[in-house]
Amino acid sequence: MRLFNSLTSRVEEVVPTHPDGVVRIYGCGPTVYRQAHLGNLRTFLLTDLVRRALEFEGRTVLLITNITDVGHMTDDSSGQAVDRMQIAVEDEGLAPPEIAEKYTKAYLEDSAAIGILASHVYPRATDHVPEMIELTETLISRGHAYIADEGSVYFDVRSFPGYGKLSGNSIDELQPGHRELEVAQGKRHHADFSLWKSAGAGRLMRWDSPWGEGFPGWHVECSAMSMKYLGERFDVHTGGNDLKFPHHEDEIAQSEGATGHRVVSIWAHGGHLRLSGQKISKSTGNVVLVSDLVEQGIDPLAYRYLTFQTRYRSEMDLSLDALEAADRGLRRLRQRMAGWAGTPPPAERSDAASGLDRRFREAVADDLDMPRALVVLNEAVSSAEVPDGEKYALLASWDSVLGLDLERSAREDVELPPDVQDVVRRRDDARAAGDYATSDSMRERLTGMGYEVMDTAGGTRVRRRA
RNA sequence: GGCGGGGUGGCCGAGUGGUUAGGCAGAGGUCUGCAAAACCUCGCACACCGGUUCAAUUCCGGUCCCCGCCUCCA
Known part of the structure; x- marks a missing residue:
């Protein structure tokens, strides 16, 4: 299988780096102080698709999805830096671990609803603070990080020559304080980012560290946990386009700074979902949830189906019309399946079916070209050469990648x-x-x-x- | 200012130097006790201006517009 690598801007073959042949994937997961919206979910769908596509080829996959449950993120909607976890705590009257637990559960439910297979490990950031402290110490000892006066530790971007190689940014061109809310004192360069931050008054989540009480920077989490579970070299790292910079750029600086070598082979980034032309994000508030789909009578899997109509790297515009069209289309597909269910497949696969199967697999393996795969699927559906029973068997086998529960209607007919x-x-x-x-x-x-x-x-x- | 992605028919969206993407919606038809489903047929494109070419939606140049990232973001 080939995937577009953001690092090289080329489509590259996925080749396992470990001798066991297992493909190791790290997918940037949810922040659990509120519910994931369809935009977040599109990225998680990408990770799921990478995983399913590899398994479809017969590969063994080890997939890690982190749960970001440290409230170090700030919210600027009020024009002030506010701990988002803290906002949730105040709004809901729950303690941080309860908030995290609640939304982790919601994330897992939403994922399941849109056909995302469970990851093998879901490491929580709060369970890995010691690993993050250790990584920070390593970076200090290797000359990539320094302790600022007030007990915070920063990564020194100028100590890492490759800084900017993922995002195309150069240190000199980055604008200082572009959106930074709390302009940190003590940084040597404005692009330096925090590995550890001293806890100010009122900070709920805090840990002891060699540098005093504080909390980890956002990016260390992924470096520490990905290497802990997947090793110092692994194959694919996924995430949304907006994570390219700074998150993944900083993660590269940390991981490679700490190990002295390349850690991730392929960086795969998904395009954003828009809602009436606007980016969907937690901060702008134009959020659509899985529960909203259900309320509209739309099968959550229809959303999954809809995302396959757009190449994963492109931005995609979401509308109720599009969702309804996908819902109808998917339902129809399942009904066609039900209609074929009674016919047993022929003993030998027809040439027509073999050809379609080959083309379908090619499309999926070609950087997840799902729009093309769907064209093949539609050809199969209306093919005069493929007998009904064989159509059923073919689509059912493809459904292991698609994850659209294509056999649902057939099953309900029987039951x-x-x-x-x-x-x-x-x-x-x-x-x-x-x-x-x-x-x-x-x-x-x-x-x-x-x-x-x-x-x-x-x-x-x-x-x-x- | 730096980096990047786009503008395709009613909607969502592929793709290509000349030949139908596909889905959804619409029109007509076949079928049907009625209805639905299914099937068949049809219509409707490539932001704008130049250029290259026998031929451009596709290549080149320019214009307009939209969107993302530049330390909250999937």
Whole structure:
């Protein structure tokens, strides 16, 4: 499988660096002081897709997703730097660990709802403060970091020649204090970033350190945890485009500064999701959640389907129209599947099916070209050469990458409750007898039970109405 | 100021130097006790201005506009 590497701006083959052949992936995970929105989820979907695509090829994957539960992030909506965790604590009347627990759970539920497979480890930042302190000490001893007067530790960007290689920024061009709220005193260069910050008054989450009470800088978390679980060299690191700078740039500086060598092979960044042309973000407040989809009667997996229609690196515009179109399209697909479910696949795969399968796999392996994969899928759906049973088997196998639960309708058809089956039978009898009045009343009854009625050559077919 | 991504038909969005992306929506039709589903057919594009070319939506130059990052961000 090939992936676009932000570091080299080229599409590169994913080659496991460890001799065990396991592909090691680190995906930047959620901050858990509030609920993840669809924009965040698009990035997590990218990580999931990388993982599924590799497994689809028969690879073994080790996937780590961090949970950022340290309230070191600040919020500038009020024009002042405020600890976001602290805001949540005040708003919800819960202690920081409870807030973190609550939103970690919500994140896992939302992920599952959009078909994201569970990661193998979900390390929490608060469980790894000692590792972060250790990494900071290493960086100090290697001359990449220094202790400022007030008990904070900063990374010295000028000590790391490669600084800027991911984002294309150069130290000289970075504007000082562009958006920095608390202009830190004691930095040697304005681009220096904190590895450890001394805790001011009112800071809820604080730890002891060699430099006094404080809390870790944002970026150390990922360096410390990725190397702890994946080793000093690993294969793929994913994240949203906005993390390129400064987060990942700083992570590279830390990890490579501490080890003296390249740590991550491929950096894969996902494009942002927009809502009516505007970036969706926690700070602008134009947020759509999984629960909003459910309220609109949209299958959360339809969102997953929708994201496949756009290349992962492109920005994508979200609208209710687009979501509804995807929802309808997905439902239709599942119903087509249900229609083929009764036919067994042929003993030998047809040439047509083999060709489609090859093209589908090629598209997925080619830097996750899901729009192309969907074209192949649509060709398969309407192919005159592939028998129904084979179509079913083909799409079902592709669903291990797609994760769209394509077999849902087929499954529901089989699992009709007995009382529904009974009404269906009575309607079929009435129709056979030409008693259309009874037939229509049975239809109404089924509608009342939440089922839509269709006549087919094989008799009444019903499907659950969302 | 620095770095980067875009402007495609009603909507979302692929892609390409000449030949239909696809989905959703719309129109017509087949089928049907009715209805739905399904299937068939159709319409509607490539921001603007120049240039290169036999031929540009696709390449080059310029213009306009939109969006992201530049230490809160997926």
